[in-house]
Amino acid sequence: MRSKIVAGNWKMNKNLTDTETLLAELSAKLPDTNAEVMVSPTYVNLAGATRALENSTIEVIAQNMHFAESGAYTGEISADMLLSIGVNTAIIGHSERRAYFGETDAILAKKVAAALAKNIRIVFCFGEELEDRKSGNHFKVVESQLKNALFSLDSNAWGKIVLAYEPVWAIGTGETASPEQAQEMHAFIRKTITEGYNAEVADEVSILYGGSVKPGNATEIFSKPDVDGGLIGGASLVADDFVAIIKAI
Numbered sequence: 001m002r003s004k005i006v007a008g009n010w011k012m013n014k015n016l017t018d019t020e021t022l023l024a025e026l027s028a029k030l031p032d033t034n035a036e037v038m039v040s041p042t043y044v045n046l047a048g049a050t051r052a053l054e055n056s057t058i059e060v061i062a063q064n065m066h067f068a069e070s071g072a073y074t075g076e077i078s079a080d081m082l083l084s085i086g087v088n089t090a091i092i093g094h095s096e097r098r099a100y101f102g103e104t105d106a107i108l109a110k111k112v113a114a115a116l117a118k119n120i121r122i123v124f125c126f127g128e129e130l131e132d133r134k135s136g137n138h139f140k141v142v143e144s145q146l147k148n149a150l151f152s153l154d155s156n157a158w159g160k161i162v163l164a165y166e167p168v169w170a171i172g173t174g175e176t177a178s179p180e181q182a183q184e185m186h187a188f189i190r191k192t193i194t195e196g197y198n199a200e201v202a203d204e205v206s207i208l209y210g211g212s213v214k215p216g217n218a219t220e221i222f223s224k225p226d227v228d229g230g231l232i233g234g235a236s237l238v239a240d241d242f243v244a245i246i247k248a249i
């Protein structure tokens with residue numbers, strides 16, 4: 001059975017003190033849940049976060065990682081560095097990385113391969129822009145993002161992959177995809193994986209929805225059969241909101 005997951009993508013928010021405060025609040029308020037709960041503070045606070053959550057079921061994950069093992073990549077972070085501080089999962093392919101840092105499908109395929117080579121689990125993000133949806137190209141765009149970065153993997157690699165469908169027009173805009181739009185795309189993603197691999201791989205992969213998920217809309221979005229949880233931006237920065245979203249699943 002695929003996992004239910006609620007993951008917070010903190011992006012470039014929270015200094016050290018704010019990180020410690022939020023982690024302490026989350027630990028104290030974490031509800032009983034069968035879902036996996038993840039948080040991703042910024043790089044400089046990852047090691048502290050893994051220590052602070054040592055006795056917690058909340059997993060600390062990275063927002064990004066580089067594809068090279070080591071070397072002359074100023075400002076970058078390798079898989080080994082993450083593993084050495086107890087971080088075993090990384091977000092790869094976030095639309096902000098694609099848009100502002102030039103991460104192409106080809107680069108993302110290299111990052112995916114590098115993460116898998118080190119047994120790092122991946123939360124792989126993808127999703128169409130507003131123009132794609134307006135012009136009816138959203139299925140095509142999503143299909144090519146998936147295929148270009150992931151479809152040369154062996155089927156057994158998919159056990160290490162979590163997908164996060166995040167339509168760019170819904171990120172940080174307050175305009176969420178409707179539960180029906182999310183379900184329609186998630187079902188399409190599962191069908192695409194069934195065709196590229198098989199039904200077992202497609203059934204086992206968790207597909208999260210991301211884009212303006214809030215306490216007020218989470219229950220309805222999570223109630224859809226192909227939505228296995230959420231990747232939460234803004235609402236993951238407020239303990240009570242994130243906890244409410246965890247309760248919704």
Ligand code: 13P
Nearest residue numbers: 009171172211212233234
């Ligand atoms: P918001 O929840 O702030 O829209 O962000 C979604 C997101 O980008 C998570 O990765």
